[in-house]
Amino acid sequence: MSTVTYKHKMAAHCESGAVTSLLNNAGLEITEPLVFGISSGIFFGYFHKMKSFAFPTFIVRNKPGSIRTNLAKRLGIKFHTEKFRSADTGMNRLDELLGKNIPVAIQVDFFYMDYLPEWERVHINVHFIVVVGKTGSRYIVSDSYFPKLVELESSSLRKARFAGGSMSPKGFLFYPEFIPKDIDYKKAILKGTKKACFNMLSIPIPFLGIKGIRKFARKITEWPSFARDIEHLSHEIMKINILLEDQGTGGAGFRFMYASFLQQASVILGKPEWSEKSKEMMEIGDGWRNISLFASRIGKNRELGPERLEELGTMLNSRADAEERFFRQLKNSI
Amino acid sequence: MKEKDGIIDCPQQQVILYVEKEDGKYEPMQTGSYITKNFLDDYELKRRHLEESLQKKVLSGEVSPIYYFMVLEDLTLSELASRAGFRKRKVKKHLEAACFQTLPVETLQLYADVFNISVKDLLKLLVKTTDESDNTKTGS
Numbered sequence: 284m285s286t287v288t289y290k291h292k293m294a295a296h297c298e299s300g301a302v303t304s305l306l307n308n309a310g311l312e313i314t315e316p317l318v319f320g321i322s323s324g325i326f327f328g329y330f331h332k333m334k335s336f337a338f339p340t341f342i343v344r345n346k347p348g349s350i351r352t353n354l355a356k357r358l359g360i361k362f363h364t365e366k367f368r369s370a371d372t373g374m375n376r377l378d379e380l381l382g383k384n385i386p387v388a389i390q391v392d393f394f395y396m397d398y399l400p401e402w403e404r405v406h407i408n409v410h411f412i413v414v415v416g417k418t419g420s421r422y423i424v425s426d427s428y429f430p431k432l433v434e435l436e437s438s439s440l441r442k443a444r445f446a447g448g449s450m451s452p453k454g455f456l457f458y459p460e461f462i463p464k465d466i467d468y469k470k471a472i473l474k475g476t477k478k479a480c481f482n483m484l485s486i487p488i489p490f491l492g493i494k495g496i497r498k499f500a501r502k503i504t505e506w507p508s509f510a511r512d513i514e515h516l517s518h519e520i521m522k523i524n525i526l527l528e529d530q531g532t533g534g535a536g537f538r539f540m541y542a543s544f545l546q547q548a549s550v551i552l553g554k555p556e557w558s559e560k561s562k563e564m565m566e567i568g569d570g571w572r573n574i575s576l577f578a579s580r581i582g583k584n585r586e587l588g589p590e591r592l593e594e595l596g597t598m599l600n601s602r603a604d605a606e607e608r609f610f611r612q613l614k615n616s617i
Numbered sequence: 618m619k620e621k622d623g624i625i626d627c628p629q630q631q632v633i634l635y636v637e638k639e640d641g642k643y644e645p646m647q648t649g650s651y652i653t654k655n656f657l658d659d660y661e662l663k664r665r666h667l668e669e670s671l672q673k674k675v676l677s678g679e680v681s682p683i684y685y686f687m688v689l690e691d692l693t694l695s696e697l698a699s700r701a702g703f704r705k706r707k708v709k710k711h712l713e714a715a716c717f718q719t720l721p722v723e724t725l726q727l728y729a730d731v732f733n734i735s736v737k738d739l740l741k742l743l744v745k746t747t748d749e750s751d752n753t754k755t756g757s
Contacts, residue, residue: 293647295633315645316635334695394690395733400629402653402660406692406700430631430647442730447700514663521660524652529632533645539618539635543643565637569618579652583659 289386289415291425291432295533295540298350299324300427301388301411306360308386309459315533317468320544321475322353325537326482327606329490329499335449338509338519341499341526343536345482347409347450348390351457353478357471361461366453370445373454374437377414377422380458386415386425390452395443396426398433403529408450414440428531472548473617480614483606493607500599504592513585520595521582524575535575538568560613567605574598620646627654664689675742681717682742683708686732700731 289308294300294315299322303315319325328342345353355362367373380387393410416423421434444454483492490498510516526536533540542564549557577598581591623636627649636646671685687697698708710716711728725736732739 293631293633293645295635295645316643334693337691337693397733400653402657402664403630406690406696428632439733442733446731447702448696449699451699514666518660518663521652521656529630529650529652531632534618534623534634534636539643543635543645546643561643565618565643572618576651579656583656 287416287423287432289413289425289432291415292427293430294427294531296324296344296531296537297411297427298347298409300531301413301425302351302354304413304425304427305386305388305459306462309462311360311462311466314543314547316540316544317472317547318350318354319537319540320479320548321357321468321471322350323475323478323482324350325479325541327492327495327499327536329495329502331490331498331502331505339502339506340522341495343527343532353475357474358466358468359463360459362457363460364455364457366455368453370441370454373444373456374441376454377456378417380456381414381417381422385458386413387456387458388413389444389457390455391440391443392446392448392452393443395439395446396435397439398424398426398429398435403428406446406448408446408448408452410443468551472552476548476613477617480610480617483610484614493603493610496599496603496606500596500603503596503599504589506592507587513587516587517582517585520587521579523578524582527571527575535568535571538564538571542568554616556616560609560616563609567602567609570598570602570605574602623648625649625651625654627651629653629657672742675714678714681712681714682739683717683728684712685742686728686734686739687712690732692731697731701727703727 292304294303296319299315299319303313303318306313324344326343326345330336330341331339351362354360365376367376377387377389388411390408391410391412392406392408394404394406396404396410413425414422415425415432418434420437422437422440424433424435426433444452446452486492506519507516510519528534542561545557545561545564549555549561574595578595581587618636620636620638623634623646625648630650630653631647632650633645634648635643638644667689671688674680675682675685694705694708698705701708711720722736725739729736729739
């Protein structure tokens, strides 16, 4: 149906990866950390009880979809977006765009990406992939989490695009429509950083930003009461590692990628002090990495008594302190 | 994190890690997943135990195969209801073994689609007697 000339590249995160890859293929040279930083991707949120989660959980990035919207707003890029009520219309529209050789990013339920190993796949409706072509009944997919282009059966893609549940994709698709010639990166970086500082320090909700890390540290000792048995608790504790490292974060819950953003921003802005900040962020990230390694170890050894969980809580509190200090200083340096 | 500390040999699952390269630049590196490399066997062991305990519950008539997959796939009642297109009240009934027996194939198909399995896989759980390693995802 269409010839594939799309340059695939693995990326740390699915949404920033899909946006970066679409823009790169459309001719705009921009890196994933810049996309992530400008769109104020760094975040923290802790959810102790929510009807869509079977267990307490946390997030380390901003709201799904806002990487695209924030970036578009700050760089002046226009993305064409569509949602569909009917699956047939949604699939036909995708075919039509592919027929015109337009690579399209779509929102899917991660669970149906059957080219990924089974242990990796969970029901989460906010995965983004780029569909770049079609051969017979199979779509050619560029997924940031997979080293090369892959094929996905049409029936799987259909289920993934029209899965129900919270944040259901409703066949959502987007592609860049307009990219301005002159982009003021300086202004965009400052705006993105300012918003990131606000998100981390000042949202008046007790489980978001730094307050979220503190709440996580406090509540982790209550996790055993949610678990069916020790193995369930061990699984959930080890998921801390997965959420921080494996689920598309670039390591340490996006902190490493944010350090890379600050390093690139310091050059663009001509602010050498931001280079120091990037080093500091890398160190903060090392602390998060230690948390994920610690969580996986105690989970594996089933050392899940109150002392160990309190130890984990202390480690989280030290991240909250470090990040609070960091974002206050960053805010003042804008 | 330094580049050398991030190198993990795990071809089954590759990830991107941002690391400090030798020239001091923070750049992406393709590497393996730490947890998959070191603890995949533990994950599989826990999954097998969970499957066995759920299977026992299904066979004893305590719960339906829909419950089995709901727990296995980490879905909440409201999430499953929304995905399958039923009211929560109805799904709660479907989780009971007695009600499950009366469900038409069309209803089972809706659940099977959510779990990405076939209706046969759902029904198979009712007659299985030996323990079986996880290989239920054959696609519908």
